[in-house]
Amino acid sequence: MSQDILPPRIRRWLFTTNHKEVGILYLVTALFFFVAAGLLALTMRTQLSVPDNHVLTETLYNQFVTVHGLLMIFWVLSPFAFGFANYIIPLQIGARDLAFPRLNAMSYWFYLFSGVAIIMSFIFGAPDLGWTLYSPQTAIQFSPSIGLNVGAAALILITVSITMSSVNFLVTMFKMRAPGMKLRHMPVFPWAILVTIFMMLYAFPSFLAAVLLLYVDRAFGTFYFSSIQGGALLWDNVFWFFGHPEVYIVLFPAIGLIADVIPTFTRRPLYGAKYVIGSMIAAAIISFIVWGHHMFVTGIGLTSTKLYTVTTIAVSLPFDVMVIAMIETLIKARIKLKAAALFALGAIALFVIGGITGVYLASVALDHALRGTYFVVAHFHYIMVGGSIMGLIAGLYYWFPKFTGRMYNETVAKIHFVVSFIGFNILYFPMFLLLDMPRRIQTYAPDTGWGSLNSLATLGGFIFGGAQVLLFLNLFLSQRKGLPSGPNPWDGWTLEWSLPSPPPAHDFDTIPTIAEDGTYHFGDSPGLPNGAGYPNGSKIGNGYSHSHLEGLSAWPIVVAFAAFIFFLGLTIGQPNNPTTPVTFQPFWPLIADGAILGVIALYGYSRERFSVHEETRTESWPFREVPNVKLGIWTFLGAEVIFFGVLIGAYFFVRTNSPTWPEIGSLFDIRNGFAMTLVLLTSSLTAIMALVSAKIGSRNGLISSLLATFGLGVAFLYIKSTEWVYLGTHGVFSVASGLPATSYFITTGTHGVHVFAGMLMTLYLLVNSLKGRYLKGDHQAIEHFGLYWHFVDIVWVFLFPLFYLI
């Protein structure tokens, strides 16, 4: 694809794969969505300011609440943090970029297009039932608008984006640290991101599965969430299994950032940094077993209720450690109150209030009274806005000089803080007192007595919102006219400050080395503890110039765009007021365009020569012997385990709740399943033989094994489709004829899509091996394909007995 027709400035931003530019793209986009979601919120506050108000209709109010929540959580908080992570983490760990730069660009474009999709959903009637998308309100008969389908597409796209990023960052941080940079020498911010993406990796697949099932329920009329066997409880489980880790996912980056900002401005290392990091890890692990505290009133049983109370209290303990460490660092310290420090301090204070009120909610008795009220709204806004957003704004001021080489106006920034902090408390504190006002209502009667507190909150909302104008003006004007900042205006201790501001395209002239004790030396500064290091006596300057126009790739944006129109095609064809039974009515032209463009783009992507410079002397414990790509694939497969685990779990769930289930062999022919199993097992054998042939350099062996693998894939899908068609045409068993059908079609269908994807990969490998590639030392691609293919085989090894034999 010819990229040269566009002017360089545009090419640089559309096709960049440089982590710093991708970081800036993330930040700017996240701030854009922040404004959009903020405007929705201010409109809602206006509606609520006085009783019996009718600025917004009920429908529109509900749409605003929902999209506001979704935008803030998915399209603002995490991408905001990813912006910093992209820009800063490679600098802080002494790497020149992420492990997979083009994949990183692709993550960004998926994010952007997913955001376009969620905003587009307003055209079709946006989702209007709260960000938690509780079932059964999401069922088509209660929410007929296809805006919800478009919203589902947006959520699927952003999940893809996040999963790609998680894999990318994990590999980068595990494998590409500068020499001497042991994991324990990493600053707290990279640690926080490491823990965050760990949670993302395993939490988001559950969300993906949940949204997928929701989508098929709505598009194909299946029954996961609209039956009593699945229904509300199934949704609660898969959603909150994701949802609770998600609340830490949006919080941890800010904590890590604050933990690096405070030491810089107090001139002392973070007290107990080891314990802070340890607590984050502990909280991340426990976060996967506390989700039931969102289900206390759903009748999950006393044993479960007790269990989740205990785990919830346990998960709050690590947070105490984090807060105590920060307070200890601050005690008797003389802190330089720059804007970043102010925002960090404010964030800690507000987070503490939010956290303590969370403990109230973890009490089953209190929760019965408080759940679904404005008390909860106050609780999580103190954490997500007070803790996360304020913390991230601290990061914005902290790193702005690094990004631009210029200083912002400190006085305006301080005013911004004071007004934000006051506005915030006027906005959210009254909500604690509104503990008898239900959340998500569009208006209320005058005799409820809620009027004055609501007016106060609205006033606070406008103060807080107005304050942000100062932020944007300040940053916008300063990046053009601000005074030069020099490389290290705060005397920061971490590696990014050793570079010029902004750093050159290739970041480091020489990769730094960190001393044995984790200290580093910079200019004439003393060795400083617990941070990344400056190379001993290294000169900072531009030894050689890599241009910002190197390493451009057009494919990431094209792949993302193809996925975008493909998913739009899947969702916008549905009539807006569907008849029951639901019929699948996609918009085929878009689907076809998306599919064709996607295949072309993926082909172009994989053919493009794009070499990533790999340093030889990196610190890579504990995966020293594992190559980057292989680690990436295994990491991705870990996420797939959760995805299929949730699909299989959903099957168990509905099956256990069903009083009867068809007898074995009465629905599907066991022989079909047996045949498919044999076919797939054999294809695993041929896939491994392909690897053996490649390694010994046998071109014919490689080609014939790949051909056989492909053929067996065809055979598998052929048997599967005849079975599907047979079941479909024999009436009793269409996809919408009950839970046995629903779970069977969807689970095996998802698996089938995986088989299909694997076959596309074999085709690609075949084409190249005909040209004589992959032989001897060049066999990695065959091996990596095999890892995926065998995984798909393993999934079937479970699906076969689960669906055909029990």
Added chain:
Amino acid sequence: MNTTYLYLLVFAILVGSTDIEVNIVALYPSASTGVAMLFGTIALSYGVIVSILLGLAGMKALLIALFYQHLKYEPRSLSSWVLIGLVIASLLMSLVFIQLHVH
């Protein structure tokens, strides 16, 4: 052992155990096999058979992972890393199981 033979041997075991799986189904009690009894106390033999089937599936998966995906020859750190996903998925399933069955 020559790796090709090893792979063939693994294949033979995989196919053999699949054969056991399909034949074991004949041993189901001919009475009602509703899933309400899946883990209940009444239809013990049903539960036993299900356990055997799941056990066999687990064994097959393990063989594929160890030999075809050659986890057996990878550094311990990588196999532990892969295990994390499984552990988290099993936590999910076990806690949901408790919700469904223990009150």
